[in-house]
């Protein structure tokens with residue numbers, strides 16, 4: 001009952017952070033991360049806004065909201081310094097916008113993101129064996145997504161992650177209200193990508209363990 005990849009109107013999503021949280025709560029979630037797209041043009045606008053929002057979100061709310069970012073379309077050499085900057089500012093969940101087949105992305109983005117201290121490599125497209133092994137050794141989650149277009153390589157990512165023992169995460173990458181599916185629907189995305197129900201349960205356990213530190 002988590003989704004650690006969402007967008008608000010702080011980047012290209014359509015919802016205010018509060019409405020995003022309320023809609024996820026209504027859909028049955030306990031934890032979300034707001035991970036708006038950032039590069040050097042907007043990082044100092046987005047990070048303070050997300051942190052102000054999450055710091056003021058009630059601690060006793062039934063849904064926990066974690067501050068995050070998605071490092072998107074960065075020139076490869078910027079990943080390491082951007083990640084360091086985000087951590088220093090207090091960002092908890094760092095998503096790397098991987099080499100999806102649905103958009104042009106710099107070749108080598110998967111590798112550059114995995115070599116930085118990110119938490120999740122989103123929609124990694126036709127990820128190489130070496131990059132899957134790197135994700136495993138660094139404990140970085142590879143994303144299986146419900147997002148149309150980015151989901152084209154879900155089965156390949158599942159197959160390689162299982163082969164090399166890398167950790168997976170299921171996420172929405174939501175931008176609009178209709179992208180917010182229920183936990184049961186999200187589970188079906190995993191099953192459709194080739195996971196068994198037991199493997200989905202293992203993913204949930206891994207994420208629960210990861211989230212304990214927040």
Ligand SMILES: [Zn+2]
Nearest residue numbers: 070097098122
């Ligand atoms: Zn993305």
Ligand SMILES: [Zn+2]
Nearest residue numbers: 005007070173
């Ligand atoms: Zn995204």
